[in-house]
Amino acid sequence: MDDVPETTSSPTPSPEEIAELRRTAVDLAExxxxxxxxxxxxxxGPAAAADDAVRTKGHPTDPVTVVDTETEELIRxxxxxxxxxxxxxxxxGGGHLDVDSDTITWVVDPIDGTVNFLYGLPGYAVSVAAMRGGRSLAGAVVDVARSATYSAGLxxxxxxxxxxxxxxxxxxxxxxxxxxSLVATGFxxxxxxxxxxxxxxxxxxPRVRDIRRLGAAAxxxxxxxAGRVDAYYEHGLNAWDFAAGALIAAxxxxxxxxxxxxxxxxAGELVIAAAPGIAAELGKLLTEIGATESLPDR
Known part of the structure; x- marks a missing residue:
């Protein structure tokens, strides 16, 4: 598998630089x-669900809350x-990821799993990654409800x-x-x-042990x-969805x-992360069922 896009030739960061970026990502995310x-x-809360606390984005079922906005503003x-x-x-808040620049870009999802957050279901996270030249150098994902921090440095x-x-x-x-294998996905x-x-x-x-849809890509x-699922695939993720989590998985x-x-x-391109022992077989099966084709959003 390991179909990771090539990046531009940015200077190779030192382990000390990567460790510092990781510490910063953890601090920001926590x-x-x-x-x-x-x-x-x-x-x-029971008496505080204000009507103006939630709005929608590209689709009526895609919410953003006042807390999403506040949290990104805090990180910025x-x-x-x-x-x-x-x-x-x-x-x-948007921004631009320049893969031809040596500048560090912090890629932020203030609440990944907003629907879970909105309904009070465990399974939402803050995701922060440091990227350079289109490559993740460090990242942190905090499982908010469980107070658990996942992190990695290249x-x-x-x-x-x-x-x-x-x-x-x-x-x-x-x-x-x-x-x-237990396979996670998202819709x-x-x-x-x-x-x-x-x-x-x-x-x-019918070809795997079971499917899980947990609701937060990161x-x-x-x-x-962590080996809590064996593989994950999903179409249509943006950089803020996978920049930290994909590095942690890798x-x-x-x-x-x-x-x-x-x-x-x-554009609906596919993200796959799989345990190495099943990666080739999963990739072959996803190709067979047409899942490796992009699924444009409409």
């Missing part, structure tokens, strides 16, 4: 997660203080740190049979794309890294298929 954790009961403010020369690409491995301080060095599951908001994804699940389900990628040994970080999610 600070933002604390804000999200505090704000959810305030905004969406902290970055302006800590690393004023760096660029930022955020899901809510060439430095991947970790999960629990709220109580317990540390887990992440490795993919040792599974070698696709028929015994788009566009009606036609969702219908095609449903048909693919119907083809895939966490799905971290679950592959540093844990996952085989990856990724679009270019500049590819718009609306």
């Amino acid at each position: 600070t933002a997660a604390a804000h999200v954790r505090a704000r959810r009961p305030e905004v969406f 403010k902290l970055l302006a203080q800590q690393r004023p020369g760096d660029a930022i690409l955020g899901e809510e 060439g430095l491995g991947a970790l999960r740190v629990d709220g109580d301080g317990g540390v887990e060095h992440l490795r993919c599951a040792p599974v070698t049979e696709l028929s015994l 788009a908001y566009g009606t036609d794309r969702r219908a095609r994804q449903a048909a693919m699940v119907a083809d895939l389900l 966490l799905d990628l971290c679950h592959v890294a 540093e844990a040994g996952a085989h990856l298929v990724l679009p270019a970080a500049t590819a718009p999610g609306a």
Whole structure:
């Protein structure tokens, strides 16, 4: 598998630089997660679900909350203080990822899994990654409800740190049979794309142990890294969905298929992360059922 787009020839960062970027990503993500954790009961508690707290984006089923916006603004403010020369690409505030530049770009998803957040379901995260030349150098994903931080640095491995301080060095599951694998996926908001994804699940389900749809791409990628699922695939992700999680999965040994970080999610390209023992077989099956074709959003 390992179909990761080539990047431009940026200078190779030192391990010390990568470690510092990782520390910054963890600090930003954990600070933002604390804000999200505090704000959810305030905004969406039993007596506080204000009508103006939620709006929609490209599709009626694709929500963004006031907390998404607040959280990205917080991260941008902290970055302006800590690393004023760096660029930022955020899901809510936009920005530009220049793959021909040596500038560090921080790629931010303030709440990945907003629908889960909106409904009070566990399974939403803050995702922060440092990219240069279209390549992730460091990243952190915080599972907000569980107070667990996943992080990685390029060439430095991947970790999960629990709220109580317990540390887990992440490795993919040792599974070698696709028929015994647990596969996670996600669904788009566009009606036609969702219908095609449903048909693919119907083809895939008899060939694997089971399917999970957890609702947060960044966490799905971290679950592959931790061996909590064996593989994950989804169409139509943007860079902020996978920039941190894909690096964490790769540093844990996952085989990856990724679009270019500049590819718009609306183009519907495929992301795959799989434990190495099933990566080739899964890739072959996804090709067989037509899942490796892009699914434009409409």
